[in-house]
Amino acid sequence: xxxxxxxxxxxxxxxxxxxxxxxxxxxxxxxxxxxxxxxxxxxxxxxxxxxxxxxxxxxxxxxxxxxxxxxxxxxxxxxxxxxxxxxxxxxxxxxxxxxxxxxxxxxxxxxxxxxxxxxxxxxxxxxxxxxxxxxxxxxxxxxxxxxxxxxxxxxxxxxxxxxxxxxxxxxxxxxxxxxxxxxxxxxxxxxxxxxxxxxxxxxxxxxxxxxxxxxxxxxxxxxxxxxxxxxxxxxxxxxxxxxxxxxxxxxxxxxxxxxxxxxxxxxxxxxxxxxxxxxxxxxxxxxxxxxxxxxxxxxxxxxxxxxxxxxxxxxxxxxxxxxxxxxxxxxxxxxxxxxxxxxxxxxxxxxxxxxxxxxxxxxxxxxxxxxxxxxxxxxxxxxxxxxxxxxxxxxxxxxxxxxxxxxxxxxxxxxxxxxxxxxxxxxxxxxxxxxxxxxxxxxxxxxxxxxxxxxxxxxxxxxxxxxxxxxxxxxxxxxxxxxxxxxxx
Ligand SMILES: [Zn+2]
Numbered sequence: 443x444x445x446x447x448x449x450x451x452x453x454x455x456x457x458x459x460x461x462x463x464x465x466x467x468x469x470x471x472x473x474x475x476x477x478x479x480x481x482x483x484x485x486x487x488x489x490x491x492x493x494x495x496x497x498x499x500x501x502x503x504x505x506x507x508x509x510x511x512x513x514x515x516x517x518x519x520x521x522x523x524x525x526x527x528x529x530x531x532x533x534x535x536x537x538x539x540x541x542x543x544x545x546x547x548x549x550x551x552x553x554x555x556x557x558x559x560x561x562x563x564x565x566x567x568x569x570x571x572x573x574x575x576x577x578x579x580x581x582x583x584x585x586x587x588x589x590x591x592x593x594x595x596x597x598x599x600x601x602x603x604x605x606x607x608x609x610x611x612x613x614x615x616x617x618x619x620x621x622x623x624x625x626x627x628x629x630x631x632x633x634x635x636x637x638x639x640x641x642x643x644x645x646x647x648x649x650x651x652x653x654x655x656x657x658x659x660x661x662x663x664x665x666x667x668x669x670x671x672x673x674x675x676x677x678x679x680x681x682x683x684x685x686x687x688x689x690x691x692x693x694x695x696x697x698x699x700x701x702x703x704x705x706x707x708x709x710x711x712x713x714x715x716x717x718x719x720x721x722x723x724x725x726x727x728x729x730x731x732x733x734x735x736x737x738x739x740x741x742x743x744x745x746x747x748x749x750x751x752x753x754x755x756x757x758x759x760x761x762x763x764x765x766x767x768x769x770x771x772x773x774x775x776x777x778x779x780x781x782x783x784x785x786x787x788x789x790x791x792x793x794x795x796x797x798x799x800x801x802x803x804x805x806x807x808x809x810x811x812x813x814x815x816x817x818x819x820x821x822x823x824x825x826x827x828x829x830x831x832x833x834x835x836x837x838x839x840x841x842x843x844x845x846x847x848x849x850x851x852x853x854x855x856x857x858x859x860x861x862x863x864x865x866x867x868x869x870x871x872x873x874x875x876x877x878x879x880x881x882x883x884x885x886x887x888x889x890x891x892x893x894x895x896x897x898x899x900x901x902x903x904x905x906x907x908x909x910x911x912x913x914x915x916x917x918x919x920x921x922x923x924x925x926x927x928x929x930x931x
Contacts, residue, residue: 455514471505472504473504476498476499479498481497486517487499505633506588513532518539525553527570527571529552530573531544531548550663554614554659555618555620558621563756571589574592577596578596586616586624615656625759632762641701642698645722646729646790649722654731657675676904678727680902680903681721682796688720689793690720690839692793717839729786730747732801735804736782737774741777743921745777749777750777771787806908807908808906809905810904820874820898821842827854830864831863832863834848834851837849846895854881855884856880858879859882875899878894879896880893
């Protein structure tokens with residue numbers, strides 16, 4: 443979930459975000475709802491709700507109404523069948539009007555998503571689904587709803603292959619939520635409390651596992667080369683384990699504090715947030731990776747995280763009370779084993795490091811760091827800076843500057859007597875790890891000099907394919923990637 447965007451009304455179209463428009467009234471929650479829009483001539487309207495006639499929407503209750511945004515205007519609409527569902531793709535704004543590519547690629551995403559829940563006994567979550575896309579300069583992000591999503595993109599996505607890949611990942615993310623969050627969700631948010639903050643320790647399942655699948659599904663759908671996924675995964679891993687907050691906070695607490703800290707844009711959104719917090723999206727996603735590859739190893743390829751997700755879908759239909767951590771853990775124990783469930787406790791409620799490299803070994807991939815021995819800069823000062831003269835936004839937790847006592851707000855002047863200005867990186871070329879430099883700075887208008895012992899620069903992660911991996915591991919990798927492998931594309 444994301445905080446609902448405000449309703450949008452501009453010349454040419456309107457987006458009604460129901461929780462921001464239709465007032466909640468206790469006692470009327472379960473009453474059927476009827477909405478009629480007086481549409482200007484030439485306009486039409488779209489929503490996940492039933493629309494018996496143009497502009498007239500019906501919902502069985504308030505919960506469905508607030509879970510069904512309405513777009514009205516003169517949009518484009520592309521409809522197609524995929525994975526047993528009718529998909530309506532509504533576009534407001536600039537796009538390349540390549541209906542065939544859109545239908546092909548979105549169909550592949552829809553089918554790959556449905557494939558995750560193949561072993562579930564319940565049928566598809568919906569027979570009709572609406573993508574509601576706004577395309578405009580600088581736009582991005584999305585929000586999931588009951589049987590629809592509001593997604594935003596910059597129009598460049600339609601003309602740039604790399605951006606198109608990111609766009610498909612976003613579509614996969616929101617569509618996957620149709621199961622994970624919109625058909626089963628944590629107990630404390632199973633039935634939303636519209637009057638209070640809704641706390642849960644399980645957003646690493648709701649958002650994290652969805653993030654895991656939004657990277658994986660485009661590969662399974664045949665839309666992303668395996669080598670590209672390998673690169674993307676290595677970047678995700680680096681973003682998590684090299685984040686200074688890694689190990690400082692638990693996934694359970696980061697989830698619990700989502701509304702008061704994570705999404706909150708108040709004064710607590712300080713520059714040193716990275717030193718204290720973790721992302722239940724990306725780190726939760728890596729818990730998904732480790733669970734998936736460990737379950738595959740334990741079950742010799744017979745079961746996977748897909749099996750766990752299917753069990754959640756079967757066992758916790760919406761409104762039935764939702765699932766707890768104990769419920770999730772029990773399914774990990776049943777599908778994997780008791781040892782894996784026990785390790786999960788440490789990754790969610792503790793700060794145990796994730797055994798990512800070990801998990802990747804299961805499928806014949808090796809996690810490493812890139813060779814940076816030829817890079818011009820071999821050292822790190824461990825500060826994020828802004829402006830010229832540079833002002834410290836935050837020293838990296840336990841980094842070189844941190845250990846020397848550099849503070850946020852310090853104005854950096856000189857390294858060993860040479861003015862820094864906008865040339866910090868160039869100056870750092872002169873040094874080797876463990877060198878001690880004299881850093882001159884202004885703090886509160888007073889000149890200070892600190893001795894800083896430089897750290898080695900941190901190399902990016904990379905994932906390497908073992909050429910001589912056992913056949914069983916390569917086979918497990920191919921199964922995991924939905925039959926795809928390196929060089930198939
Ligand atoms: Zn999400």
